[in-house]
Amino acid sequence: MREVDYNIIVDTVARLCTEANYFLGEDVVNAFKQGLEKEESPTSKDILNQLLQNAEIARTEKIPICQDCGYAVVFLELGEDVHVKGNILNAIKDGVKKGYTDGYLRKSILADPIKGKNTGDNTPPIVHTTIVPGDKIKITVAPKGGGSENMSEVKMGKPADGIEGVKEFVLDRVLRSSANPCPPIIVGVGIGGNFEYSAFLAKKALLRDIGQRHPDPFYADVERELLEKINNLGIGPMGLGGRITALDVFIEVYPRHIASFPAAVNINCHAARHKTAII
């Protein structure tokens, strides 16, 4: 059994928290640039230019892209032949605390959903753990802002709804979200599984890089079709009207119960943040 030191996990998670918040992915930066070529609205071109400038300032000055530094969502792939001295979940929590405190990131977590009170260090994180073969630990930190999360939804449809029903649900959800989730958005769609698993799939879909299509050509085509239809809604950057409403649409699927047809939409703002490390 391979042994990994507690502090290696802490330091890695802390680094991933700050890097995800400071450095916008190259895929998103390139999507802004391509969007500028396609955008027809002068106001929206201004906005895309501001977003490019913003990413550059954040990168060079090592400050967050957005003041909402998110809920720290962590995807953990834990090899079955590796052991962390101490407790790996505590180490991840300590890493989030260190990253958000030392990195001047905003702390946005209330200890109790009704009674409030900020936890002061952006803990606890939300950790999704998968046990995998091997002796490696893969950690992805994906800070998620509140504005876009609030525009997300799970729908328990009827099996008869089929893929057309899913498309309708996604388009309706994006239309109703309008300007609120900070377009241009990235749309994660989970189809199948059950109630909670569809939402997990939609969240996991957001980890893909812009342009990375689903391996199944059927779903890859649906992703392309939805992207085009979303951009034809005319919402545009910040919802002020324009051609670039979404940068991409990602679908993840899972087997479902014969009676159920769950589908989930998890919307991400353009500050699509996720950084990964393998230990």
Added chain:
Amino acid sequence: MSEPIKLKAPVSDEDIMKLKIGDSVLISGIILTGRDAAHKRLYDLASKGEPLPVDIKGQIIYYVGPAPAKPGYVIGPAGPTTSYRMDPYAPLLMELGLKGMIGKGIRSKEVREAMQKYKAVYFSATGGAAALIAKNIKEVKIIAYEDLGPEAIRELTVENFPVIVANDAYGGDLYEEGTKKYRR
């Protein structure tokens, strides 16, 4: 695009009535900040007819909860938060003299109607452009509700803060008109 309009804050009714949806505006002067928790407190006081800890007459309020400032910075990244959460509180504040709101995202019918009734405007700032916007903030002073941390009410001295008029005092709505224009 036409040249941006320079606006000095706080503002008068006359300043507000000059603004139309789609106008690009650069705000300089003093603005206030406030978001969910601060709005609830202001609203609760105002509903009971009690005095507010800040004078909001002629003011522009920016819906923001900044990130912490790094050493050497006056403020951390400070982009707009989503405005609809302040919709239940905004009409009463406009009745008390609030003239402008800066945020992101669409407003309710009640808020849009109150803007016409009380002569106020709603500006859209670029969500997620927080590091860039912070460059236009020159001074920061906490003036109320320090216990709320990022949600405390601050007085910001801003220079050429870039915004777009999304809803004007004439009932214009750029979200609706802009979307209609580019829909296929």
